[in-house]
Amino acid sequence: MAVTQYIHPLDKHLRLERIPTLYCPGCGLGIGLASMLRALDSRIKEGSIDPDKVFWVGGIGCSARMVFYVNYDSAHVIHGRAIPFAIGAVLANPELKAIVVGGDGDIAGIGGNHLLHAARRNVDLIVVMFTNFVYAMTGGQVAPTTPRGVKTTTTPRGNPEYPMNAVKLVTSLNANYVARASITTPHYIEQYFYKALGKKGFRFIEVVSACPEVYGRHIGLRNPVEMYNELKKRVKHKPKASIEEAEIDWDKGIVTGEFVDRDNPSYIEILRGEQSEI
């Protein structure tokens, strides 16, 4: 058996035999995961969340692989299908706290349709989407979030497509909570995830991440510290930003903050007849 001694403050939330992760040196995903675990730790310590009811679901990709490392019930499902899997679980057992993690490719690309309808129905789950601007695990193909002009393995002459803004998309639907943070400000990831854990309905957090290994290679920022610093420079935190301001643009800036925070009736509340909109 590998290490079982808890030493780091987050060790009890991790499957230590799988640490270190398979992530590349300086990958932002570990920073995001640690921030989420700190928030979960606070919720568990204050008694507002029962760890046995926490359930993680991830599809395929470096980001989705997080579910492999957490010391909770978790499911690693097929590419793009983490959201429908989680919906099934919460409908069968509404006591579950479902946390979906995945990359921009998994959640907004192949799984994009599920994202729309889960947000529209305000289903009781949290989706944390890690945007690293590329399909990282498979070696750097263009993603729905890749900025225009970037040369990827599938766009060797530069990406001709316009990227999507998932925060604006989800905001146009019926989600109860929508926020964006960056791995260069881990305390905001923690704060937003903490808040999301205390709410009902559909909660979406986009975490802008650094992938020095693949995206960094495409844009000439292969060094993890340079990649981190370049991302940090582009992040503009606006605590009370309007949705029109929610830009995510590598050149013009990446606006982070909370964009939606409301308590519309959640899908489970509607199904149970606790709240009726009809």
Place this chain on the structure above:
Amino acid sequence: MHYPESTQLNLLRRTSSKFTVTVIVDRCKECGICIAVCPTKVLSISNMINKHGYRPPEPLNIDKCIGCKLCEYNCPDFAIFVEKVEQP
């Protein structure tokens, strides 16, 4: 090179009158982020090589530590953490 403490887990640990910074040596991947984010330059790369071939940071300037935990919060690998020294 002399390291103050080494247990089964292989730790690099330094303590000032206020804070203890611990590096879990074999979790480090030498990304350099903790060294870059520390506002007071407490950390520097050590000349030790861990079991995966990476050189972990060492809290050499521990007396400068302000306990901000930026190193801990920005480490992608759960490899460094900061504790407040209990005052008697």
